Amino acid sequence: MSDSIKHECGIAMVRLLKPLSYYQEKYGTPLYGFNKLFLLMEKQHNRGQDGAGIGAVKLNVPAGKPFMARERSTKSNALSQIFGEQLEKYNKMVKDGIIHPEFPSTAKDNFDYCAELLIGHLRYGTSGTNHDKTLCHPFFRKSTWPSRNLMLVGNFNITNADALNKKLVERGTHPIFSSDTQSIMEEICYHLDIEHSEIYRKLRDEGLGGEDVLRVMAERLNPVDIVRKAALDWDGGYTIAGLLGNGDAFVLRDRNGIRPCFYLQNDELIAFASERVALMTIFDETAEDIKELAPGHVFVIKGDGSVRDEEYVSAGEKKSCSFERIYFSRGNDPEIYKERKALGAALVPQIIKSVGNDFSKSVFSYIPNTAEMAYYGMMHELRVQRRKDVKDEILKIVNSGKTITGEDLDKLILDNWPRGEKVVHKDIKLRTFISSEKDRMQMASHVYDITYDVVRPEDALVCLDDSIVRGTTLRQQILRILSRINPRKIVIVSTAPQIRYPDCYGIDMSELGKFIAFQAAVELCKESGNKELLLEVYQQCCAQADKDPKDMKNYVKRIYDCFTTEQISKKIAELVYPPNVSWKGELETVFLSIEDLHKAVKSSSGDWFFSGDYPTPGGYKVLNRAYINYFEHKEGRSY
Structure with a gap:
């Protein structure tokens, strides 16, 4: 294109379905997911050069230990900078004897991105300054309750963010007006909090306490319902991926399929990307092995690895972007x-x-x-x-x-x-x-x-x-x-x-x-x-x-x-x-x-x-x- 225009961003997500020891044994590294995330993003670097960000969720982490991490950058070499800095940290810990790669548990305990669930985003800015790191995805809402932690990335523009923000204010909340991403984040968090509170009250009435509350809470939380309620008034084109601190993950696509979304699912992992060919290349799969997420659908991966692919909004006429x-x-x-x-x-x-x-x-x-x-x-x-x-x-x-x-x-x-x-x-x-x-x-x-x-x-x-x-x-x-x-x-x-x-x-x-x-x-x-x-x-x-x-x-x-x-x-x-x-x-x-x-x-x-x-x-x-x-x-x- 002779005229330079900025355009839709790129997303990537990797959910490992086996224990980390499996990947160490088969592929020779406990950082299999981390490496694949980098490659998925590198193969989509054309989709965003204003910034990059990654996030991770570790499963089954004992209380007192961190289980979520995020890194973002707006530097010209943001992608290589983020992954390069993290690998430096990892290699130093290996050199210092803190991590023993042949024992994946040592890597998981000490390295943020030795995780089962990883997410990435490449940004082309359509709002704000391109040097503002706070506008880079993932957006992150933190909580001491694992299930109320939310990390979000997206390839989208919402045309009615002002109306969504107005609705949030009318509810009595105090949203921060920074971008349509923040509007989406606040809306999902609003319904996440409601569902979380309702489940907690029921568990309390049932007499559950301690770790049982967290376990059952994670089982009962339904991302499909949360997304269905949150997206009720969204107008725009979007592919959005989210991670919850309890290990749940979801990816959803707008009802007209305007923004692209593809995924690979096998017995080792589930991976999502904005471009089909990235998945084909990185995982050495054929075009037939890569599926397209249907318009109006949300794909949910629960913390236990089970999956659901459901319609959360009635699909309209498919109008995928010809650009x-x-x-x-x-x-x-x-x-x-x-x-x-x-x-x-x-x-x-x-x-x-x-x-x-x-x-x-x-x-x-x-x-x-x-x-x-x-x-x-x-x-x-x-x-x-x-x-x-x-x-x-x-x-x-x-x-x-x-x-x-x-x-x-x-x-x-x-x-x-x-x-x-x-x-x-x-x-x-x-x-x-x-x-x-x-x-x-x-x-x-x-x-x-x-x-x-x-x-x-x-x-x-x-x-x-x-x-x-x-x-x-x-x-x-x-x-x-x-x-x-x-x-x-x-x-x-x-x-x-x-x-x-x-x-x-x-x-x-x-x-x-x-x-x-x-x-x-x-x-x-x-x-x-x-x-x-x-x-x-x-x-x-x-x-x-x-x-x-x-x-x-x-x-x-x-x-x-x-x-x-x-x-x-x-x-x-x-x-x-x-x-x-x-x-x-x-x-x-x-x-x-x-x-x-x-x-x-x-x-x-x-x-x-x-x-x-x-x-x-x-x-x-x-x-x-x-x-x-x-x-x-x-x-x-x-x-």
Whole structure:
């Protein structure tokens, strides 16, 4: 993706089902769970680089000994820092004779993360400052009662956190307003406390005391009921995992399956992750061995290792985020790899039209690095189409009774064969130590480097990108540097449709006025003498601002409905054309259609950022606020 946007986080959880001695005997280490947690997080590091956190719960720990631990960091190398520091502590205790690895009990007694239950989180911040460690997961509510300790991680955004906080205040509680994670935490803890108190009163009436109370309390506590009550009013996309101090664990997914969630279950362990391929790689399993948690379900692992997979909220229409397949998830997942190739292939008819079906004067490339797989699909389909054309031409010559010469073959095949080149390279990461905006933009133009002398002045240069959000990087960096090689035409091809609407379910793109497609539609409105429509839409948004989100409509569609996709694409090309360059060639932008997106990516139909059709009422509320903010010239998130 040429534009940098931050997005949904990554989670990982490992629950060992055997005694620690089993893993020492079979795998040669009592830190089997700890090591697997690190690898699961490392294989998902693409999902969060603003911070990381881990947590652990030890089972059957005697009174007086710690049984839960947590570490968090917002450093640039947060993941390696956290695990590296913990391993240093472990190795020092081994060296000092405190821990004897061949006796796992010594490791469990002395090392926080020699535990049966471990959890991890990779953060891409969508709220607060990215240097604030208190916003890193796991969030942790502590208590002297094991069952009332809760550690929580999530990949989510809740659109109605303000309403949830208001409800907490009305109950007489004093929540801390820091993020939607805190709102979720407080809500779960509220119902956890109620259930805990009810069970305790019954146990007291039954005459139980001492350790029997803790044991029976752990048996009777029902995380499914707690989650069902807590999530009653949640609006958003989420995958949330929680650990209780009694050894219970739960993972739940939103009713529309917006955020991803996969798990592996065998006789040794149960592991969860945001990406299927991470589980496949780390545990050497096939795709068939990895299951997807159903929308609206919560998977509970009790402290004794028993499991329950139940519906906690009625499932809605599945609307998994299509951006996961286009861009965010790692492309070595077999399904995602095929889908991304299909996205590139689906664009070929438009590409052929753009270059006039003249491959002899065209060069095909991609903008690093996540568009590479779609590029392979595009090149394959271009060659398929070219082979078809060659076959038709050969048959035409043969049927006419003429003899095919070597010159004919050179002209048909070699002189007009799709040519791929690595034209753009990501060179350096820009350091923002320069204060001048003008100088900073000049520095930014050198983030990308280019291969010279592979594109001729008579060539059309086709560059594949996996999405165009704001167009800023295109205008200020990529097109500026592409123009140096002076092609006759540059075609920027997006494997995603035009991004027209905000996201509020995990991707940090909620400012409507910054979307290049929206800017293009607004400019077209003004140029066509229909500027009053912008005011009418504002008035309609204001009129429904205080309504229940369930009753809100998408009035922003009225702006887009005035123009064809081609008209908006043409205007986008005008808006991103690099200023103050000597190049005077033609620029065209091409976008995948929503219809072709669904043909290529059948597993994830969530397309609200393209279509404006949100899966939850909160989406319409966010869109409504985003347009009001745009019209009133207010910056910042719309939720």
